[in-house]
Amino acid sequence: MFSQIVEITLMNLRNIPSRLGSSSVIVVGIAGVVAVLVGLLSMAVGFSRALETTSLENRALLLRDGSNSELSSGMDVAAANIVSRLEGIEVASPELYVIADIPKRATGTPANMVIRGMRSAGLEVRPEAEIVNGRLFETGKNELIAGVKAVAEFEGLELGSEVQFRASTWTVVGHFETGGSAYESEVWGDLAVAQAVFRRGGSISSMRLLLADPALLEPLAEQIQQDPRLDLALKSEEEFYSGQAEDRAALINTFGYSVGVIMAIGAVFAALNTMYSAVSTRTVEIATLRALGFSSMPVVVSVIIESLALALLGGLLGAAVVYLLFDGYTASTLNNASFSQVAFDFAVTPELLRIGVTWALGLGLVGGLFPAVRAARLPITVALRGE
């Protein structure tokens, strides 16, 4: 029985080149499904990654109580300073978070870019930040440093360029990296200058705190919560960003799977159709084999294997296309919570490739099963007439 299966399967597979046209419909259809599915899922993974790598374990974020984003948060420096003097806080960085419309390179249409005003402590709380080009902004001057993804994303952030915000002119003096995190989509400048330009007086949006120990976060948060002078809340940066990432990643995931399912239905019909015609052109061949004494099982199995082989080819092709075109490709999306553009890299992970290939095989199985069973159940005498 086993050798029958092997022989007939090999025969069918050798037969594929003579049916290249119809077989390629399966391959291309399934490649399309896998490419779209893996492409969309890799977007979700990449987006989550960009936001998650933004966080540092012992870095905490101080926001106004009840506020979920830096944009909607606000506090005065005096209140923030009460917190910054608490035991266990090593560095405190008061920051102003504003957004401005800057034209995107790709489209020329304006999109929201984050401008973060900070003092030198801003770099101390972000040890991952590194100037890769030029120098740091100077205190009291209209100078900016731009994250490398912001440079790629927006127009006019090259070294030495001048940028207009609110009738003030800023010079880009440096470019920085933060290990691929969401900060790279921002531009940073001096806090006092930003407060003046954006007319925020002495108020800030948030404060980044570096804790002596991540374990201190909970007691500190509790203490701040209890303090009647403070209307503030302390969150771990991880919690803050993963909350944002989950929303968007979940949305992209849902979208990815929905589109995947719709395309998969199409591909199943293409596969079914192709396998039906592949099988029906061989009705007489299959009947002849059965007349010679071969049983139906090898016929069924071999048709399914053929379909799986074509599907696998399609799956690998689709995955390869996505991998070559998209892995590491930088895209950006509006971050819901902060209303700013976050650039991220598509991440085509082995896990996603596995999902893609699994889908392909599932489609191949369904596409092969029905034609195979039909071929096996047709009476030999009817099939031999070849009608």
Place this chain on the structure above:
Amino acid sequence: MSQLVSCRDVTKSYIRAKEQVDVLTGINLDIEEGDFLALMGPSGSGKTTLLNLIGGLDQPSSGSIEVGGVGLQDMSERALAKWRSENVGFIFQFYNLLPVLNAQRNVELPLLLTRLSRAQRQKNAQIALEIVGLEDRAKHKPGELSGGQQQRVAIARALVADPKLLVCDEPTGDLDRETADEILNLLEVLNRDHGKTIIMVTHDPKAAAHAQTTWQMDKGKLVAEVPA
């Protein structure tokens, strides 16, 4: 000579469009071992149907068919498939070779169902090709052979497992006169020198003339034995 095939009160009906079509209505036929029998008759008279029943491709609606002492009417589909592979060689009008396999591999096919070693299978296939005179075309695919040559390959395939019975449904129906005669002479040799019992359906009286016995069918019945 002993009796190889024995049909008793064989009927075959199909249901088509909710109506019963009686294709065979009471066939009684005995075939001696070593016979070469031709079945003639108008189109639709049931020749192929009868041949398929004797070859074990299908089973009668009622009655019994014994071949070599084995009753086919009660066998399971699986048992019947095994029985066919050991006892019958099939020869079709359109040869029914597998286009992707060369002649040698086509002939070898039935041996995949046996326990023979690969080397033995190849040897037997080669012998079968020699019998039909095509040993020099072993590596050719069906598409590279003439109709007559393809039918020879098909005959070699029918012979290779050494069955007692060959069933042929219009084996020369697709061939010109000259080639048809070559094939018919080959069948005669197989009958006379190799002891094969042959049942052949044909429309062609000249083809039937190669047989020892000829039966005429009409409307699902055997009507007369035509004198040779």
